Amino acid sequence: MIKAVVIDDEQKTHNIVGEIIEKEFQDIKIVASAKNVTKGIQIIQKHLPDIVFLDVQMPDGTGFDLLKKINYHNFKLIFITAHEENALQAIKFSAIDFILKPINIIDFTNSVIEAIKEIKQDNEHIKIKTFLNNIENSSEKSRKIVLKTTENIYIVNIKDIIRCESENNYTIFFLNDNRKILISKTLKEYSELLERYNFIRIHRSHLINLNYIERFEKKDSGLVYMKDKSKVPVSFRKKSLLLDSFEKFLNP
């Protein structure tokens, strides 16, 4: 039996989640529920659940506060949120799952199926730790991103990423310790996440960290020499964007 708890200040969420779980997942049992942070902490500590459905905004605090206040993080976390854009950003960086309100039964079911698979992998606490690190440290230098492969889960400092390259629907991360990590997500998703951290997509298959540019060769459409000695082509439509961004990066 898989133990789940629901923490959300709206009764509607309890009703809908309860109903879908009961109908679609016989081996999951909702052992307790809470409508605020204080009660939420109590039920997690008491039941040590496998899955936690957690709201972001609650009257006495946020779901993030709740995570900070508990030591036990060995559960599969699924956020339930309506719109909070900043929250979503942090959640995506930690590769934590989330469901948007109003709840779509198909998305919800897929998330829970994925959660059941991942319960056994025993690495959820890593994601939550990274998530907490990201929301507590506002300084950009300590920002981290979770990269999940089928076998491993990597926590990478954003400042250690030299560049990313796409290969079909995969993305290869090149790190400054010469590691390469292959992730089954598109480059587009990562460029949307990383663009605010001095990353720029200069080519259809290349996303680079401006911090690691060594030299920019202007001839033709351009070629960027990175500090790890790699050469990255610049798409001719992105040349001026790169020059502008580099200028801004050097003289902020």
Place this chain on the structure above:
Amino acid sequence: MKYETSQKEQKIKILEKNKQLSDAKNQRNFWLITGLIILFILFAIIYFLAHNRQKLRNKQKEIETEQKLLRLQMNPHFIFNAIFAIQNFIYENDTEKSSLYLSNFAKLMRLILESSRKNLITFQDELKIIEYYIQFQQLRRENSFDYKINISENIDTENTLVPPMLVQPFIENAIEHGFEDNIENALLKINFNLKNNYIFVSIEDNGKGIKKANKKSKHQSLATEITEERLSIILKTKNKENNIKIIDLQMIDKTKKGTIISFKIPFIEEF
């Protein structure tokens, strides 16, 4: 001797006169050139100011059109229809359907809101909106119509950028007005063809035809008008009426029914 001197003097005089003349000429030239330079600078300034003003005016026009677009997307008619449909499912006690319908509606709204902030989105995202929208309408109308989207093979949807939500209003018209009275084998066809650096878009339905439908709807013409305006900004054309072709099929062929809307947008690649 005297003669010589006087001749010399005369020469000097002539030379002096010449010098004076050339000095005067030089002076004249100087003033002429200065005048020309000043005139040129003045023209440059005027041109610059006028150009800037035109740019500003264009920008403002763009913003206004964007706002209109936003209002169009948020067509209250569409929203209330959706809510009404949900109410209907609730009355029929169809929990699953109402729930699915509602969350699809939310998904579509999210996509539309996200894309309307941008000037250009990937063609892939635009297609997503179109498909969500059509499927949502199908759910509402209980699959009373079918649809087909054809994209010519030379378009790479991931790398192509298009202005958001250009096609949706016409799809909405085709479904809401063309298919108003349930038509048998109702079919909506949307084509995207890349030719000569333009994407040619056509939206075709086999509904009752725009001549008959037009009598009733004001939204239809508003959609066309705003899209015409957007297209004239995008295509930089002055005559906005020529941007969209609307053909009632019955006007060409008595045996046929339906409407074809067609227009072109510039082909823009991201990378």
